[in-house]
Amino acid sequence: MGKYLVMIYDDEAKWDAADPSVMARNDVNHRAFVAANGAAIRGAGQLDGSTTATSIRSDGNGGHVVTDGVFAETKEVMGGYYLIEAADLDEALAIAKQVPSPMGGVEVRPLVNGD
Amino acid sequence: MTDAVGAAVAEAHVREWAFVLAATARVAADLDLAEDCVQDAYAKALVHWRETGVPRRPGAWLTTVATRRALELHRRADVARRKLPLLIDRADGAVGGDALDGGVRGGGAPDHGARGGRALGGDAGGGDALGGYVWSGVDAYPDDRLRLVFTCCHPALAEEARVALTLRLVCGLTSAEIAKAFLVKEATMQARITRAKQKISRSGIPYRIPRVAELPERIGAVLDVVHLVYAAGHTAGDGDELTRPELADRGLDLARMMRMLLPEDAEVAGLLALLLLTEARQPARVDETGQLVLMENQNRALWDQQLIAEGLQLVPEALAGGAGGCGTVGGVTGGAAGGGVGGGGGVGVGRFGVMAAVAAVHGEAGRWEDTDWGEILGLYDVLFRRWPSPVVTLNRIVALSYVAGPAAALRELEELSNDPALATYPYLASTRAELLRRTGRSAEARAAYEEALAFTSNSVEADFLQRRITPDA
Numbered sequence: 001m002g003k004y005l006v007m008i009y010d011d012e013a014k015w016d017a018a019d020p021s022v023m024a025r026n027d028v029n030h031r032a033f034v035a036a037n038g039a040a041i042r043g044a045g046q047l048d049g050s051t052t053a054t055s056i057r058s059d060g061n062g063g064h065v066v067t068d069g070v071f072a073e074t075k076e077v078m079g080g081y082y083l084i085e086a087a088d089l090d091e092a093l094a095i096a097k098q099v100p101s102p103m104g105g106v107e108v109r110p111l112v113n114g115d
Numbered sequence: 116m117t118d119a120v121g122a123a124v125a126e127a128h129v130r131e132w133a134f135v136l137a138a139t140a141r142v143a144a145d146l147d148l149a150e151d152c153v154q155d156a157y158a159k160a161l162v163h164w165r166e167t168g169v170p171r172r173p174g175a176w177l178t179t180v181a182t183r184r185a186l187e188l189h190r191r192a193d194v195a196r197r198k199l200p201l202l203i204d205r206a207d208g209a210v211g212g213d214a215l216d217g218g219v220r221g222g223g224a225p226d227h228g229a230r231g232g233r234a235l236g237g238d239a240g241g242g243d244a245l246g247g248y249v250w251s252g253v254d255a256y257p258d259d260r261l262r263l264v265f266t267c268c269h270p271a272l273a274e275e276a277r278v279a280l281t282l283r284l285v286c287g288l289t290s291a292e293i294a295k296a297f298l299v300k301e302a303t304m305q306a307r308i309t310r311a312k313q314k315i316s317r318s319g320i321p322y323r324i325p326r327v328a329e330l331p332e333r334i335g336a337v338l339d340v341v342h343l344v345y346a347a348g349h350t351a352g353d354g355d356e357l358t359r360p361e362l363a364d365r366g367l368d369l370a371r372m373m374r375m376l377l378p379e380d381a382e383v384a385g386l387l388a389l390l391l392l393t394e395a396r397q398p399a400r401v402d403e404t405g406q407l408v409l410m411e412n413q414n415r416a417l418w419d420q421q422l423i424a425e426g427l428q429l430v431p432e433a434l435a436g437g438a439g440g441c442g443t444v445g446g447v448t449g450g451a452a453g454g455g456v457g458g459g460g461g462v463g464v465g466r467f468g469v470m471a472a473v474a475a476v477h478g479e480a481g482r483w484e485d486t487d488w489g490e491i492l493g494l495y496d497v498l499f500r501r502w503p504s505p506v507v508t509l510n511r512i513v514a515l516s517y518v519a520g521p522a523a524a525l526r527e528l529e530e531l532s533n534d535p536a537l538a539t540y541p542y543l544a545s546t547r548a549e550l551l552r553r554t555g556r557s558a559e560a561r562a563a564y565e566e567a568l569a570f571t572s573n574s575v576e577a578d579f580l581q582r583r584i585t586p587d588a
Binding site for chain 1: 271
């Protein structure tokens with residue numbers, strides 16, 4: 001078994017423009033996903049919007065530079081995640097395919113020493 | 116004797132590499148280690164067979180030597196740090212220590228005494244993760260090789276990495292050979308293969324045959340790779356030769372192997388048929404001076420009738436399709452190209468099946484004038500409805516030019532010319548040039564040939580275009 005982080009990447013502009021019923025439907029779909037895959041889920045979370053993000057970079061001299069905003073400027077930002085446990089990548093992908101992500105998609109990555 | 120042994124080892128390399136590596140990978144639980152052991156076994160064969168003669172089953176001999184070496188290394192245990200439990204199939208039996216003597220240990224109870232090494236991890240308490248390799252003769256092979264092919268062609272790997280890994284692990288080509296075939300630096304190819312192997316182990320791409328539900332998606336990736344390998348050999352993207360026969364041969368070998376491993380799959384039948392029917396025309400594609408000959412002018416006596424017959428035999432099966440069969444793509448299925456193509460297109464027919472049917476129509480025509488272009492046009496219509504792409508449209512337009520005339524085809528080509536996907540595709544310009552030539556607009560044709568020439572990197576094709584521009588040169 002290994003642990004995989006399933007990161008949900010969304011286009012926030014699309015969410016902002018979406019009807020509230022779309023949001024409500026998404027909540028229902030996530031609950032259904034959790035109910036169906038509870039045995040594999042080790043953690044999960046929804047992130048607040050990217051406008052709330054703060055990035056910290058090393059300044060190269062032992063200090064840090066703290067800046068407003070997300071780490072990488074892309075249209076799609078990480079909006080939430082599931083930490084799952086799976087026998088192999090195929091099993092992880094089968095679970096990740098069920099993660100609701102109507103405004104984007106998901107990225108699956110193994111955790112190092114995830115077993 | 117020396118030559119005979121060398122030839123036997125070379126032959127075993129082509130025919131048995133996938134066998135041997137696949138079986139060894141299960142024991143080694145590590146693709147890199149397995150490769151080392153297999154290479155070692157081939158090297159030993161060169162020496163050993165000179166003394167003992169070539170064994171009756173070279174693949175079995177090589178597998179035994181390679182797996183025994185893998186076990187030996189595992190006993191030294193330090194391999195465990197690589198921690199690759201995923202390659203191991205815990206489902207079945209034991210490792211036979213005496214397989215070299217030809218002992219066939221079929222599916223008996225796990226033999227803990229004979230098993231070397233220690234658990235590589237994963238299942239706590241199990242302790243027998245290294246097990247799982249059963250020397251049960253030839254029957255154990257197909258599954259192993261399928262595992263290997265599906266692992267190399269996993270959709271989580273980039274397509275170029277899938278091609279490279281398949282050539283390396285399934286065909287046994289070296290990084291240098293693959294790099295040469297695809298015209299990249301050896302270091303680049305080496306890095307690509309290393310990255311792909313790392314992804315397999317670190318992401319946990321499993322060494323197994325996909326479940327039935329996953330098969331359609333996964334088999335598609337495999338067939339695409341085999342097709343790419345063949346296509347890269349059929350017309351080299353670059354260089355002084357029109358073809359790279361070693362790659363075309365490997366592509367054909369892979370297709371034949373897939374057919375043997377998955378005899379029921381219609382798309383596998385379709386791909387093999389397509390490659391056989393295409394390869395059959397190979398001897399006529401260049402003349403004795405090395406110049407390209409269009410199909411129109413090819414000496415059909417040079418076409419390999421045996422390959423054509425073999426391909427034609429597969430076409431009905433390919434067109435029968437997977438999903439309950441289909442009778443709508445008619446015509447070529449019966450042998451003589453007679454029937455039309457049904458309006459709905461074949462329900463279960465795959466892409467390679469339809470492409471094979473096109474190749475079959477050519478293969479069946481004794482002369483260029485006998486080509487059933489109506490049938491081919493209908494097949495391209497089916498292909499486009501199901502798998503629309505600008506290249507399919509371009510091929511359809513060529514067929515149309517022989518049904519409705521070059522002027523009508525040119526009109527459709529003008530529309531297609533705006534497609535950015537074809538902006539640097541040499542065959543768009545060369546098709547336009549041919550159509551212009553056939554309508555007698557020779558000045559425009561010359562300009563189009565010039566354009567095609569600018570996009571062609573293969574010198575045999577370039578020569579051909581040059582001769583079209585200046586026929587007397």
